[in-house]
Amino acid sequence: MKKEKIEIAPECNEHIRGVRDTMSLLDGKWKTLIISHLYYVGKMRFMDLKRQVEGVASKTLSKELKDLELNRLITRTQNNTMPVSVDYELTEFGKSLHQIIDTMGAWGIRYREEILK
Amino acid sequence: MKKEKIEIAPECNEHIRGVRDTMSLLDGKWKTLIISHLYYVGKMRFMDLKRQVEGVASKTLSKELKDLELNRLITRTQNNTMPVSVDYELTEFGKSLHQIIDTMGAWGIRYREEILK
DNA sequence: GGTAACAAGTAGCAATTTGATACTTAATAA
């Protein structure tokens, strides 16, 4: 039996690599959702995010935010308030993800019935 | 200090719920990438997927494919060949994700330099 | 004729991620 190796067109490979690169920034269970909240709501504080993103543990949220900041998708700003409050906000780079978020949101709305089966 | 609860516009909430629902089908480290391969390449066998999706372990691939099948995004077809071969293919429902995949692919290509910093 | 390779996974154990709960500090509201 001949081992027929699959041939993939270069432009497909480029797209697939694009998807892989994108996912490397969005991996983990919560990042996409966190970004969605920041995108639709705007600047948010840690506790607001924790309340809005249902189900995240503080530890996980904290870690995901650090990852996102490292990848320059969000900024972290500590306010001179008492007690300290911290704002998280999408960078321009982070905002450039809007098309992905919108597309996902629209798909989820459109296929909600199908998903819930 | 007053606890000012964040108000979110209903249509934003709907979008966010859409994103959440979408992600519930695509969670896990590999699903989006697997779907991308099936989308760009078409029908693929288990071993082809394992070879193309760099880094997946058999066990993980197997589990992710089962999840995708359960959610009716892909079909699994066992061929009467010797040795047995199995084809995985996107359903129409699965193909409806194409806009998400395309958007992610395009974003990844466009921002590759930025991502790799 | 014997050995290796291939298909599509599974089994078992290790390593990594995620989750749940409690705790931290300083200030303010009840």
Next chain:
DNA sequence: TTATTAAGTATCAAATTGCTACTTGTTACC
């Protein structure tokens, strides 16, 4: 006086993912 709030961290448990080996039956290779 006690509880609450902010933004996390600490600790341990549970779930996910990864690595290596193995399964079965049939061909390709030497």
